[in-house]
Amino acid sequence: METAVAISLTLFILTGLCAGQGLFPQGSVNGAEGGTAMFITNLIPPAQPFITISWTVGGANIITSTSDDSIGPGYGDRITLNKTTGSLELRNLTLADSGGYRVAITTATAETINGSTELVVYENVSDANITGPSNNLFADVSSANLTCEAAGNITTIQWMKEGQPLSAGGNILFSEENRKVSISPVKRHDSGEYVCKLTNPASSATASYRMIVNYGPESMTILGRHIAEVESFTLIYCSVQSVPPATFTWLFNGQQTGVHEAGYIIRSVSYNNSGDYRCDARNDLTGNVISVDHSLSVKDKTPPPLSPEGAAGIAVAVMLVVVAVALGLYFGLTHQRNNSTNTTETGSSHAPDTSHGPGTSLAPDTSHGPGAKGGRVYENVGPPLPPPRGSNIYNRSIKC
Numbered sequence: 001m002e003t004a005v006a007i008s009l010t011l012f013i014l015t016g017l018c019a020g021q022g023l024f025p026q027g028s029v030n031g032a033e034g035g036t037a038m039f040i041t042n043l044i045p046p047a048q049p050f051i052t053i054s055w056t057v058g059g060a061n062i063i064t065s066t067s068d069d070s071i072g073p074g075y076g077d078r079i080t081l082n083k084t085t086g087s088l089e090l091r092n093l094t095l096a097d098s099g100g101y102r103v104a105i106t107t108a109t110a111e112t113i114n115g116s117t118e119l120v121v122y123e124n125v126s127d128a129n130i131t132g133p134s135n136n137l138f139a140d141v142s143s144a145n146l147t148c149e150a151a152g153n154i155t156t157i158q159w160m161k162e163g164q165p166l167s168a169g170g171n172i173l174f175s176e177e178n179r180k181v182s183i184s185p186v187k188r189h190d191s192g193e194y195v196c197k198l199t200n201p202a203s204s205a206t207a208s209y210r211m212i213v214n215y216g217p218e219s220m221t222i223l224g225r226h227i228a229e230v231e232s233f234t235l236i237y238c239s240v241q242s243v244p245p246a247t248f249t250w251l252f253n254g255q256q257t258g259v260h261e262a263g264y265i266i267r268s269v270s271y272n273n274s275g276d277y278r279c280d281a282r283n284d285l286t287g288n289v290i291s292v293d294h295s296l297s298v299k300d301k302t303p304p305p306l307s308p309e310g311a312a313g314i315a316v317a318v319m320l321v322v323v324a325v326a327l328g329l330y331f332g333l334t335h336q337r338n339n340s341t342n343t344t345e346t347g348s349s350h351a352p353d354t355s356h357g358p359g360t361s362l363a364p365d366t367s368h369g370p371g372a373k374g375g376r377v378y379e380n381v382g383p384p385l386p387p388p389r390g391s392n393i394y395n396r397s398i399k400c
């Protein structure tokens, strides 16, 4: 009994080896038509060379290698046998090479090692092509079918959009084993580059298709100031979402202007540029037109903004005013207030609207406020008088 178990165990191990389990990796060997297949055994080159190595396919001889080599018809210039491992390279594959391959090796110790594996030769995937709609597509209205086709043996088809895998769901449906993608209805964000990748275990091919979904114009806004200084540069810009891009028409007080750009530019504003502007945006494919109005009023120039030195000078002037007032009180002089209004104050009240920013809108108040007052206070104080202009006050105060 014990010997029987030992014998069957030995047989099991031997048949396991002889059936080729472990001699080749699991699964078939894949080759491309015209390409090369490698049948690689996991044998470690023995100390003494093998006595025979014999490769067959479907029972037919490929090569029987003993003291000399016997090569089967059609394999003469297509094979290379590695005599230390029994591995075989088969070149210039044809579909007819697909089949079951066996190798039988006799070692120097007269052991027989048999192995088998499967070769599958695939036609290369080629001439991949996506067919899609040839008509214009409109967002939320049209639907589209994209079909991916190619020559050769195809085992899988994957779709990508803008480099990301395309997945089913929502308005996207796959059919015909992923050969076809149906998008119904098309949405604006469905625009883009679609790629299908067709593969078999030995080769792959891709095709791409650019889909354009037309929509708009919509979400229109006008960017630009409502108050412009005379002689300033002014831009009114019409912003709109549209595919294809909208064509623009600008009207001024209801009259055509001949401007058809998104931006309406006035290089040097005149008083007669005050009025109502209208931007019409039209999508020539959808036929839709939308409009937005914009009013512009033109005002006088404001004086140039104050330099940083001037601003610092004013701060010093204010301090000097305080000193002067104190001096004035000390000498018991009457302090006169300046109640005169000046036109630049009115100008400065417009300053925030001119979009010059808070820096300049503050400037007129400070330069003509305490600074001017300060000048008059000093006049009352008498010599030594610093000149009323900010920069001079600053220069002298530095020397003090």
Ligand SMILES: *[C@@H]1O[C@H](CO)[C@@H](O)[C@H](O)[C@H]1NC(C)=O
Binding pocket: 032, 033, 034, 035, 036, 124, 203
């Ligand atoms: C198929 O592809 C393989 C590998 O890319 C290449 O070697 C072979 O020449 C191709 N066959 C044909 C018929 O084009």
Ligand SMILES: *[C@@H]1O[C@H](CO)[C@@H](O)[C@H](O)[C@H]1NC(C)=O
Binding pocket: 082, 083, 084, 085, 087
């Ligand atoms: C045979 O295969 C072994 C192991 O892969 C390698 O080291 C050796 O160079 C090969 N011999 C020939 C003649 O290709």
Ligand SMILES: *[C@@H]1O[C@H](CO)[C@@H](O)[C@H](O)[C@H]1NC(C)=O
Binding pocket: 092, 094
């Ligand atoms: C490959 O095989 C084809 C036909 O089987 C033959 O026409 C061609 O010359 C071969 N190419 C090489 C490189 O052996």
Ligand SMILES: *[C@@H]1O[C@H](CO)[C@@H](O)[C@H](O)[C@H]1NC(C)=O
Binding pocket: 018, 019, 102, 103, 104, 112, 113, 114
């Ligand atoms: C090994 O293969 C050869 C030829 O293919 C065959 O004659 C022999 O019986 C096989 N041996 C075993 C143990 O399967």
Ligand SMILES: *[C@@H]1O[C@H](CO)[C@@H](O)[C@H](O)[C@H]1NC(C)=O
Binding pocket: 127, 128, 129, 130, 131
């Ligand atoms: C894709 O297929 C279409 C229709 O069958 C054909 O008109 C077009 O030429 C093909 N393009 C390519 C690159 O094969």
Ligand SMILES: *[C@@H]1O[C@H](CO)[C@@H](O)[C@H](O)[C@H]1NC(C)=O
Binding pocket: 143, 144, 145, 175, 182
């Ligand atoms: C897309 O294909 C489906 C069938 O798969 C068909 O019912 C539908 O009309 C096609 N749509 C377009 C826009 O061709």
Ligand SMILES: *[C@@H]1O[C@H](CO)[C@@H](O)[C@H](O)[C@H]1NC(C)=O
Binding pocket: 095, 120, 121, 122, 123, 152, 153
């Ligand atoms: C590849 O396609 C050919 C013809 O279209 C077919 O005869 C062959 O069986 C296919 N091979 C595979 C591996 O699907």
Ligand SMILES: *[C@@H]1O[C@H](CO)[C@@H](O)[C@H](O)[C@H]1NC(C)=O
Binding pocket: 270, 271, 272, 273
């Ligand atoms: C507006 O005024 C400028 C000069 O200030 C003049 O050149 C231009 O022709 C006027 N435009 C219109 C439409 O009256």
